[in-house]
Amino acid sequence: MEEKRTPFNVEIGEKESEGIYSNFVLIAHSPSEFILDFARVLPGVKKAKVFARIVMTPQHALLLKNALDENIKRYEDRFGKIRIVGKPETSVGFQPETK
Structure with missing residues (x-):
């Protein structure tokens, strides 16, 4: 049997509704938790500024990943495949642990 979802309202303040632009995320x-630092990198500047830090449980991080996967699929179905130009930078910020 499919679980029914109860609708709820989400309130967003005026400041938050403006949004924050981020082109770089450190994870x-x-x-017990995932930490996502949303930053902005500017051309020619060697220092990124973090504008927002989001801390969540591993369960919520997985739910976020699943929601992003679903929404990226919807976006690509409507607008076409998202292309990444150049090589994504993966060596900046926190480094994964080696075991």
């Missing part, structure tokens, strides 16, 4: 994690 770190521990056994």
